[in-house]
Amino acid sequence: MPAGARRHARAPLARHPMTDIVHTLHAWADQGWLRRLDSALAAFIQQQDPQAAPAVLVASALLAQMEGRGHSCLPLAKLVQSAATLLGWPEPEQLELAALWTQLPAGLDGWVQALQACPLVRQALKDQATDQQAPDLGQPLVLGGSRAAPLLYLRRYWVYEQQVASAISERAARQQPVDHTLARQWLDRMFAPQASEPGEAGRRTDWQKIACALALRSGLTVITGGPGTGKTYTAARLLALLLAMSPDASRLKVALAAPTGKAAARLRQSIDQSLVSLQPSLGQALDLQALTERIGKASTVHSLLGMQLGSRQFRHDARHPLDLDLLIVDETSMIHLEMMAALLQAMPPHARLILLGDKDQLASVEAGSVLGDLCAHAAELRYDTATRDYLLEATGDALPACEASGSALDQQTVMLRHSRRFGTTIGALAREVNEGRAGAAMQLLTQQRDGLVWLAPQPASPEILLQLALQGRPGASASYSDYLRAIQAGPQPPRAPDQADGPGSAEQAHADWVKRVLIAFDRFRILCAVHEGEWGDRALNQGVQRALAASRLIRPVGEWYVGRPVMVTRNDKALGIFNGDVGIVLPSASASASAGGKSLRAYFLNGEQLRSVAVSRLAHVETAFAMTIHKSQGSEFAHTVVVLPEAGGEIVTRELIYTGITRAREFLSVIEPRPGLLGEAIGRRVQRASGLDFDNRDEG
Numbered sequence: 001m002p003a004g005a006r007r008h009a010r011a012p013l014a015r016h017p018m019t020d021i022v023h024t025l026h027a028w029a030d031q032g033w034l035r036r037l038d039s040a041l042a043a044f045i046q047q048q049d050p051q052a053a054p055a056v057l058v059a060s061a062l063l064a065q066m067e068g069r070g071h072s073c074l075p076l077a078k079l080v081q082s083a084a085t086l087l088g089w090p091e092p093e094q095l096e097l098a099a100l101w102t103q104l105p106a107g108l109d110g111w112v113q114a115l116q117a118c119p120l121v122r123q124a125l126k127d128q129a130t131d132q133q134a135p136d137l138g139q140p141l142v143l144g145g146s147r148a149a150p151l152l153y154l155r156r157y158w159v160y161e162q163q164v165a166s167a168i169s170e171r172a173a174r175q176q177p178v179d180h181t182l183a184r185q186w187l188d189r190m191f192a193p194q195a196s197e198p199g200e201a202g203r204r205t206d207w208q209k210i211a212c213a214l215a216l217r218s219g220l221t222v223i224t225g226g227p228g229t230g231k232t233y234t235a236a237r238l239l240a241l242l243l244a245m246s247p248d249a250s251r252l253k254v255a256l257a258a259p260t261g262k263a264a265a266r267l268r269q270s271i272d273q274s275l276v277s278l279q280p281s282l283g284q285a286l287d288l289q290a291l292t293e294r295i296g297k298a299s300t301v302h303s304l305l306g307m308q309l310g311s312r313q314f315r316h317d318a319r320h321p322l323d324l325d326l327l328i329v330d331e332t333s334m335i336h337l338e339m340m341a342a343l344l345q346a347m348p349p350h351a352r353l354i355l356l357g358d359k360d361q362l363a364s365v366e367a368g369s370v371l372g373d374l375c376a377h378a379a380e381l382r383y384d385t386a387t388r389d390y391l392l393e394a395t396g397d398a399l400p401a402c403e404a405s406g407s408a409l410d411q412q413t414v415m416l417r418h419s420r421r422f423g424t425t426i427g428a429l430a431r432e433v434n435e436g437r438a439g440a441a442m443q444l445l446t447q448q449r450d451g452l453v454w455l456a457p458q459p460a461s462p463e464i465l466l467q468l469a470l471q472g473r474p475g476a477s478a479s480y481s482d483y484l485r486a487i488q489a490g491p492q493p494p495r496a497p498d499q500a501d502g503p504g505s506a507e508q509a510h511a512d513w514v515k516r517v518l519i520a521f522d523r524f525r526i527l528c529a530v531h532e533g534e535w536g537d538r539a540l541n542q543g544v545q546r547a548l549a550a551s552r553l554i555r556p557v558g559e560w561y562v563g564r565p566v567m568v569t570r571n572d573k574a575l576g577i578f579n580g581d582v583g584i585v586l587p588s589a590s591a592s593a594s595a596g597g598k599s600l601r602a603y604f605l606n607g608e609q610l611r612s613v614a615v616s617r618l619a620h621v622e623t624a625f626a627m628t629i630h631k632s633q634g635s636e637f638a639h640t641v642v643v644l645p646e647a648g649g650e651i652v653t654r655e656l657i658y659t660g661i662t663r664a665r666e667f668l669s670v671i672e673p674r675p676g677l678l679g680e681a682i683g684r685r686v687q688r689a690s691g692l693d694f695d696n697r698d699e700g
């Protein structure tokens with residue numbers, strides 16, 4: 001019991017059959033319906049407050065359960081409306097749930113009253129009179145949200161949400177002075193006038209240009225868009241623009257970051273490429289090469305913040321802010337609530353933060369769906385008059401009309417709408433999936449003759465998948481044979497054997513070979529929705545390994561063998577490898593040189609940078625012929641195979657399918673173990689419960 005919490009007087013409650021409630025919750029955990037952690041929270045609450053009403057105990061366990069599934073709170077109105085729907089429980093569990101429900105309040109008010117009567121619950125309903133709001137006494141639970149939509153939180157998620165909501169709103173509202181004339185001159189040089197699309201009235205709005213103009217005037221800009229809509233292209237122009245308009249450009253400190261090492265390296269690479277392609281249109285006016293050199297390497301958000309081993313704390317926080325003026329973060333959809341709170345705390349007040357990401361992608365594995373919440377109104381153009389006037393002056397473009405204007409955050413949010421990478425079938429398929437049009441998506445998959453997308457014929461068997469892994473399919477030949485052939489080809493013999501190092505050396509030839517192998521490996525990947533079962537990544541990894549061994553393409557003798565793809569499952573700062581990094585086991589340069597040498601290393605490629613670790617030092621890795629769609633975020637593969645499970649329940653959702661298919665750069669193959677699974681998944685949307693709300697904070 002938090003110190004002082006008991007001081008809050010309340011009317012004595014009738015005794016409830018609480019022990020039964022906690023027993024029931026423990027029994028549900030025994031059945032695997034809840035986690036042990038979930039029922040343990042209810043038991044803890046009961047122990048700390050023996051008078052806690054049954055509704056409080058049940059709500060605590062279900063809150064913990066929801067948090068484990070990535071929700072940051074328990075939406076009580078939905079719980080009361082239909083607990084079975086909220087939890088996604090099948091029939092046997094539903095019957096038990098209904099039986100328990102007879103002991104619980106029938107209406108929302110009853111639940112709220114029970115929670116309000118419990119001293120372990122901090123009262124923080126937004127529309128509650130201030131004198132009724134309980135002070136922070138370290139209560140483990142918080143009742144937040146509003147009276148109409150009350151939300152129950154674990155304390156720390158409530159705190160993170162409060163921090164994120166106020167930091168985002170304050171940052172978005174913090175205006176910086178802009179020289180409109182100068183801005184317009186530079187923007188016109190960087191963005192050619194847009195051609196109008198056939199059938200469209202007038203000129204198409206150049207949202208990339210709008211995003212740059214908005215970023216000039218505020219401490220925060222959120223740029224969302226599907227794959228290939230030019231998020232990094234825009235960020236590169238924005239960098240150049242800020243440099244061009246900065247009174248002291250040589251002092252501007254810029255950093256790039258992303259949630260994974262791979263995504264960070266991709267961000268850096270594509271920013272560099274965009275800057276190179278921009279130089280001709282700027283001529284001598286701006287030295288973009290100098291800018292590129294000043295940016296420094298892109299890092300993971302973890303390492304940017306200064307991850308401390310065995311601790312949730314980072315080296316950088318509000319008291320020790322990051323030393324930078326501009327931070328560009330890519331793949332923001334993968335950033336969870338706790339990490340976003342830490343990032344915002346560590347940003348110096350004067351610096352600009354640019355968040356890039358695809359709002360429709362899967363949310364982070366951990367609790368929160370921050371980018372989705374930030375972009376809740378991105379499609380609606382809720383720009384107010386001040387924003388519209390500013391944009392007209394700075395860009396010369398008038399925005400399309402909209403019905404309502406929004407929050408400070410809405411003023412700083414831009415959705416890019418035109419994909420340049422997906423002019424083809426994959427793009428059309430991604431759109432149909434995103435809009436929930438299962439019939440149209442199936443039609444594209446089954447009737448398209450261009451071979452870019454393909455649905456495995458029924459009955460789908462794991463053999464079809466193994467064939468794809470070994471040979472690809474008609475129209476899409478990329479497969480694992482590509483990288484295995486590259487391994488077999490071996491390093492090119494050094495051109496000048498007497499040269500000790502330099503471009504012709506044996507070491508360089510080895511490094512070039514390793515890069516060729518790693519690049520070829522990224523031409524093909526199997527993505528699963530789940531870990532377990534016949535269609536999960538664990539079984540498929542074994543199946544693919546057996547099939548490649550049977551075809552004599554690999555020789556898996558023991559744990560470590562040449563050609564084993566591995567995925568890191570835990571960050572290891574000392575080794576410089578991070579959760580989600582994918583590498584390949586190959587002989588080291590010295591082992592290759594002394595034919596028959598046994599020294600194996602795992603090689604990882606981040607952009608152009610090659611890193612290797614002796615396999616004996618790798619404790620936390622898994623084989624990575626097949627990986628989950630979750631882990632594939634931030635990566636792309638020429639030929640992507642998306643495999644659905646026979647029974648995936650609520651986790652196989654539209655967002656998961658969209659994320660999987662948009663990992664395909666050129667070719668997509670889809671396997672559904674029984675007809676109709678894909679359609680069901682497209683129809684299933686699980687929106688994460690969250691109380692992040694930016695509408696009422698503008699004064700913030």
Ligand SMILES: Nc1ncnc2c1ncn2[C@@H]1O[C@H](COP(=O)(O)OP(=O)(O)OP(=O)(O)O)[C@@H](O)[C@H]1O
Binds near residue numbers: 226227230233274421
């Ligand atoms: N306005 C533009 N004019 C010409 N080419 C563009 C423009 N915008 C983007 N591109 C090109 O389109 C491709 C995709 O752009 P970019 O990589 O920036 O998209 P993205 O949204 O970051 O994609 P992803 O989410 O897949 O990383 C790149 O080759 C880029 O150079």
